[in-house]
Every structure is written in C-alpha cells, then in structure tokens.
Amino acid sequence: MLLELRGLQKRFGGVHALKKGDLCVEAGEVHLLMGENGAGKSTMMKIVAGLQRKDGGDFLWQGQPVDFRNPAEAQRMGIAMVHQESLLAPHLSVAENIFLGREDLLPLGFVNRQAMMTKTRRLIEEHKFPLQPEWRVDRLSPAGKQMVEICRAIQHGSSLLIFDEPTSSLSDSETKEVFGIVRTLRQRKVGVIYITHRLDELREVGDHVTVLRDGETIHTEPLATLTTDRIIQYMVGRPLSSVYKREPITPGKPMLEVKNLSSGTLLRNLNLTVRAGEIVGLAGLVGAGRTELCRAIFGIDPIDSGEVLVEGKPVRIRSPREAVQSSLALIPEDRQKTGLARAMPISFNVTMANMEAVSPNGMVSTSAVKVATDKAIARLHIRCESGGQLAGRLSGGNQQKVVISKWVTRGARIYLFDEPTRGIDVGAKVEVFEVMDELARQGAAILMVSSELPELLQVADRIVVMRQGRFTGELPGRTTQEDILRLAAFESPGKVS
Ligand SMILES: Nc1ncnc2c1ncn2[C@@H]1O[C@H](COP(=O)(O)OP(=O)(O)OP(=O)(O)O)[C@@H](O)[C@H]1O
Ligand SMILES: [Mg+2]
Numbered sequence: 001m002l003l004e005l006r007g008l009q010k011r012f013g014g015v016h017a018l019k020k021g022d023l024c025v026e027a028g029e030v031h032l033l034m035g036e037n038g039a040g041k042s043t044m045m046k047i048v049a050g051l052q053r054k055d056g057g058d059f060l061w062q063g064q065p066v067d068f069r070n071p072a073e074a075q076r077m078g079i080a081m082v083h084q085e086s087l088l089a090p091h092l093s094v095a096e097n098i099f100l101g102r103e104d105l106l107p108l109g110f111v112n113r114q115a116m117m118t119k120t121r122r123l124i125e126e127h128k129f130p131l132q133p134e135w136r137v138d139r140l141s142p143a144g145k146q147m148v149e150i151c152r153a154i155q156h157g158s159s160l161l162i163f164d165e166p167t168s169s170l171s172d173s174e175t176k177e178v179f180g181i182v183r184t185l186r187q188r189k190v191g192v193i194y195i196t197h198r199l200d201e202l203r204e205v206g207d208h209v210t211v212l213r214d215g216e217t218i219h220t221e222p223l224a225t226l227t228t229d230r231i232i233q234y235m236v237g238r239p240l241s242s243v244y245k246r247e248p249i250t251p252g253k254p255m256l257e258v259k260n261l262s263s264g265t266l267l268r269n270l271n272l273t274v275r276a277g278e279i280v281g282l283a284g285l286v287g288a289g290r291t292e293l294c295r296a297i298f299g300i301d302p303i304d305s306g307e308v309l310v311e312g313k314p315v316r317i318r319s320p321r322e323a324v325q326s327s328l329a330l331i332p333e334d335r336q337k338t339g340l341a342r343a344m345p346i347s348f349n350v351t352m353a354n355m356e357a358v359s360p361n362g363m364v365s366t367s368a369v370k371v372a373t374d375k376a377i378a379r380l381h382i383r384c385e386s387g388g389q390l391a392g393r394l395s396g397g398n399q400q401k402v403v404i405s406k407w408v409t410r411g412a413r414i415y416l417f418d419e420p421t422r423g424i425d426v427g428a429k430v431e432v433f434e435v436m437d438e439l440a441r442q443g444a445a446i447l448m449v450s451s452e453l454p455e456l457l458q459v460a461d462r463i464v465v466m467r468q469g470r471f472t473g474e475l476p477g478r479t480t481q482e483d484i485l486r487l488a489a490f491e492s493p494g495k496v497s
Pocket of ligand 2: 041
C-alpha cells in the first residue's frame, strides 16, 4: 500500500472543502478520482502533494504518518503532481521548467544547461510531444503547457503520480499519448491517481474509482464492476441521464459571416456563416487553427485579407473592444490567462464586461451588481460562498463557469466559445449546453470550438472541420465521430459546401 487517507479534513475559512477524504492507492494501480466541480478532489490531492496542510484526519505514506509542509518534501518522498492550473514559470523555457528546483548542478552551483537540454529533448521525443526544450512556456498553448507539466512530473522517477485533469486541454491524439504514459507508469509499478471529468476516458486507464461528493468520499469500487450511470449517480447524488441532445431550431438571418479570411501564417481563405439560432461546431486537432480563427474574428489577431460581416454589414474589428461593440463575445480557451480576474471577486468577474447594465445612473450600483451576480450564480450553479468570494479561490470547474457567465450576463448576440466545457463536470456540462441552447433560441449565433467529439455531436447543428488553417469539410450535426476524425486528420483540404 502506497497511500492511505482516512477522514482527511480541510477548511478554507468558512468553506469545509474536505470533510471526510478517504482513499487507498497501491503501487501499480491507476485510481480514478471523480466528483462534481468543487467536490474537493484538487484539495485532497494538494494535501498529498504538499501544497496544502491537512486540518485533520490520517495521511499515511507507505505505512508511515506524514504531513508535508511543502511540495519539495512530497517530491523527496516520491510524490509528484500534474496540476489543473498551470504552475509553470511563464518566462522560462520548457527545459528550465521541467528541471526547475532540481537542476543538474555543477560543483559551483551553475546549471548544467547542456545536460538539461539533452535530457529534455529525450523526454519530449520519447513521448512524441510537439515541444522544443528552448521554447518559452508563455508562448505555448494550454495543451503545450500541460505536456510540460507531465514531463516535469515523470522526469523524477516518482512512486506516486497525481494527474489533475491532464487531458482536459488535449486533443484526442494527445490524450492517447497521456494514456500511454499512464500505462507505462502502471507497468513500472508506479501508483497513479487520475482526476477526470471525461467519462468516456475512464475505461481506457482506470483500475479503481473513488467518488467524492461535497468533501466526502462516497464510494470506492473496482472499475470493472461499475457502470457509468452509477458513477454519475454517486457524483451528483441523483440519477442523471448522461446523454444530452439539442433539438435544433430553424435558423434565422446570418449573424456572422466570414468571407475569404486569411490571417497570419496559418489561416487561409476561410468562409463561414453562422445564423441566428444556430450552433455551429468547429472541429479539428490542436493546432488546426480553430483558436486562431476565433482570435482573428474577435480582433485580437489582425486579418490580412477577407472580411467579416455582422448581421449582413461589413465590419472592421481591430480590437476586442470593437468586437464587443459589434455584439461579439469570446469565451477563450486559456481562461487562466485571458478570461478570469483571479484576484477579484466573482461579482466583478460577472459584471466587468457589462458595466452599463449595473450602472443605471452612470455609477455602478452595488445592488444591481448583486442581483446580476446572484442570477449568474443560480443560472450556472456556481458553487461558492457568495458573490464576494475571490474567483481564484473557486475550484477549477467553477472558475470556468464564472467566465462563461460574464458573457451570458452581457447579452452578446454572437458567441465564440473556445472549448467551453473543458474541466466541467457532467452535470455542469449539461447546464452549459442548456445555456448555449437558450442563447440560440433567443436569436444568438454560436460558434463552438471543441476537441470533444461526442460533445459536438450532442450540441452542434452543423460541424465544420478544420485542418492546417483551412476548412476541410462540413458535416451535419448527426454525423459520426469517424467522419469528423477522417476530415480532421486525413482528407486533403477542400471547399466547404
Ligand atoms: N485556496 C482556497 N481558498 C478558499 N476556498 C478554496 C480554496 N481552494 C479550494 N477552495 C474551495 O474548496 C472547495 C473544493 O475545491 P476543489 O478545488 O478541491 O474542488 P474540485 O473537486 O477539484 O473541483 P473541480 O472539478 O471544479 O476542479 C470549493 O468550494 C472551493 O471553492
Ligand atoms: Mg479541481
């Protein structure tokens, strides 16, 4: 037995984040940790990895009671964690981040750069990650950052590796790569704790499942005997259908038109129309240019040629501010960086894109802010103490709901959702889909980027597939996953019908 947690407790002020955390993990086992957003998964694992101190309960490591004061202590005992929110140093290189705090030191304390670069290159090549040792981390996509975190965790030959939603920002092929890593670790008798919201990936890797709800361990069972429906039931405490399918509505007038758009070195000659009431899915592998297209439409990256029309009228959008004036909203992929003011309260985050609505006389009205915030909290079921809580203190999934609610509150009419359900639990996902559906029914046009094919099939009326900066095809909402994959990965670029 590697790890034993019994009745683990943790409070944050008035929040009892962990009330009764129980978990046992053996060497060579992959243990899945599941639960709704805010259930206490990350908190429990942060205690194990030395990032938080427990308030009560037992924490045994290889049979001995321990209480790590910092991550370095946990690391020395052989425990490493891949974090949900990137803890990398943004201005350092990939290699420096992987070896941060444990550089190969030369006698006088100088870093052995050469050895560090060589080791990093070997690690990257072994796992076929599209990275270079000398790249700066702040230029990487969320997926790239996640891969650096994984390299950092496996580099040290740990006995227990904790993955906190490692694949939530990864494409299907990268996800397979992570599964490969997990399997190798298991063969090497490493214990793995794996937190995920993706029910479809459970069967790929897990041996045991433990479900947390409201800070308590509710259930533990071998995966082989557990059905997905029962896992969901333990998570939410009630039966819930795991299948959502949107009823499409007849689309109205074109809200957003993109004509022959080219931008930067990637995007070439893109044509796209999204009508009122429509949800158009944008599929493709990471790096296909989906995020870049959203950025170009939203005025973050310059458009080199072609045009954008909003409600039939050509518009020149040269900045996000102008995009907002044209009633566009962008819910970005990298919420940690661009979507969320972590040091500000939830209420600020919800209303910051919508100051006019909460300033009836030209001055911000505290009561209007409270009404708007409470409405957003109720609508997306944001789990928090109150609207005054700092956004950075919410669980990962609840942070994402705050970002989404900010735009929903603003009442934009054209929405660009980039990976809107990344890291959101099953119940909350359906809530996000319902909000999207409701927006569409009220006449909004929605473009939704997602790497999760089952989700696109559930939500989108049509799916446009992109590869290497071009559209490779368009499919009806009732298409199969295989069709999308084929277009995303293999087919030669063609014209969208
Ligand atoms: N540093 C903190 N300060 C105050 N409250 C916190 C802090 N960290 C976590 N919490 C609260 O503890 C509870 C559990 O959060 P935790 O991050 O463990 O959830 P989680 O299960 O990982 O959820 P998710 O799936 O959304 O990541 C939440 O209510 C969260 O707001
Ligand atoms: Mg978490």
